[in-house]
Every structure is written in structure tokens, then in C-alpha cells.
Amino acid sequence: MTSLFDSAIPHPHGYRDVDVHQLAAVPTTHASLVDVREPSEFDGLLGHLDGARLVPLATVLDVAASWPRNADVLLVCRSGGRSAKAAAQLVARGFTRVMNLRGGMLAWNTAELPVVRPPLGPPPTLARVLDELLAGLHRTVAPESPAPIYGQGPSREALTALLDALQATPPTTARDAPGFERLLRECRDLLSVARPGESR
Template structure:
């Protein structure tokens, strides 16, 4: 068994959290990587890790029926929330070496770690992320105040503020939440300056 599991942070539900840098530094052979996102998300802007098996959250229990209970399993999703739920399910099924990738593919991409992504997925610049946010949320003062070349921290702070306090007069909150999610995904993969590739 690997040092990765032993050094991961224990959670009350019985699984352990692994930091993205920890996984990047030590990816033991035999580690069972399972991505619990929907199939379309694996080919989305955040991409996926090389060698993952897809098992959407709704199918994890069924897929796990074929795995030995002492297999080291590391679960992955967009942000770490769905994979934490899947990790809890596996512990309930009797798996003993279950891990969750803390922060998911958002954290992995923010650290600019290797990812499998469709060639058509253009990596935006931070300015393009700002422009997308402005186009989707016209007239929102926090968004309008962003500089021409914002930093990752400035964009993240605006997204956090919008998440904490929904702009007044907003009618379609589902669309607003979807916009924040999509822009946060773009921010995770964005790079500073220059033209899109």
C-alpha cells in the first residue's frame, strides 16, 4: 500500500483527503483513480486526469461492487464535494483505503498540473475571463470595477463576493449560479495575458 493514503488527512466519515500537490508528487502504481463527474464534464474545460475511470456519482455503488474492498481508491470531481459523497458511500460499503481529491479538478487546474483536455478546449486569458463575466452579468458593480488585466486573485474575490451576496433585482438565480460556476471553471484554467491558444 502507498504512503499517499497514510499521509492523507483523515475525515470523520472514514475517508482521507489528498491535496492536489500531494497526488502530483506521489501517484502510486495500483491507485484506482475514479472520476465521479458526468461524462460530459470529463471532456469539458477542466479536463480529467490521465488514467481515470469514469463512474458518475449515481453509479458509484454499482461500479464499486466489482472492486476489492482493500483497493486504494482516489475519488475526483469538479470541486471535491461529489467525490466526498462518493468516498463516504465507499466507506459505508466496507472499503478501507478511500481518498478524496481535496478541491477536485478546480484545484488541480489552478495549480497548473497536467490534465487531459480536448484539443478544442481553448485556454482563456484572465482578461477573457473578466470579459465573459462582464458579458454574462452586465451592470454588476463588482464586475464592472475589475481592471483591464485582472489578477487571478481579483477575479476570485469578485466571484466569492457574488457567491456570498447575490446582486439585487436578480430574477433567474439558477442562471446566475450556473454563470458563477462556469466562470470559476474558466478561472481555474486561465493564464495571464497574451492571446488564446
């Protein structure tokens, strides 16, 4: 039987990338699941993987000092960026079987895979994500103009494309740049857990 590490995609920095579907299909009983987000994220909207251990990125190298260098370690974060950084750090410290969950908890939630999270009620609808985005854009870009009227939202793909475009080219008129970045981040989180057709 091929292990998760053996079937993962090699990365130039020495660790391997694991796709969410690949992880969901293989039992992780032989890998340490390590979530490198902050505690508020671990128990927040995106939740965490069952069996994951919280080790925030700033503490990974100190905590990992006692781990076996040849053990399978799978790192997880919100989008795969911080966990990739942690993976590269562990490889540099001599760990030989390090993996990164590509796309992180955003991809895991978007794929509708099982998540451990506090009860939050029903997931938001795609229309709610659009409403949140429009309301936030109104607050950060043009608060003096009349608020838009909100309604039924487009598809997940259309919302993702809109968020990608806003991330790539932020409006120059945004009065609160950190607020705008926070808005995009929150909308991506909402979008990953949103389900079409459910009540608002």
C-alpha cells in the same frame, strides 16, 4: 515508502483528503482513479486526470460493488464536493482506503498540473474571464441597462474573491437565478484554466 493513502489527511467521515500537489508528487499506479462527474464534464473544459475512470456519482455504489474493499480508491470531481460524497458512501459500504482529491479538477487546473482534455486552443486569459463574468452579470442582473466596456482583467486572486463574494451574496435583482449560478460555475471553470498574459 509511504503510500498516498498513508500520507493523506484523515477526514471525520472515514476517508482521507489528498491535496493536488501531494497527488502530483506521488505515482498513483497503486490507486484506482475514479472521476465521479458526468461524461460532458470529464471531456470538457477542465479535462480529467490521466488514467482516471469515469463513474458518474449516481452509479458509483453499483459499479463499486465488484471492487476490492481494501484497494486504494481516489475519487475526483469538479471541486471536491461530489467526490467527498462518493467517498463517504464507499466508506459506509466497507471500503477502507478511500481518498478524495481536495479541490477537485478546479484546484488541479489552477495548479497548472497535467490534464487530459480535447484540444481547445490556447487557455483563456484572466481578462477574458473578467469579460465573461461582466457580460454574464449584465445579462442576468440588469439586461435593460447599457452593456459595460470590457478590458484588462485583475489578478486570479481578485477574480476568485469577486466570485466568492457573488456566490455568498447573490444580487437580489438577478432575473435569472439559475442562469446566475451557471454563470458563476462557468467563470470558476474558466478561471481555473486561465493563464495571465496569453493572447485572447
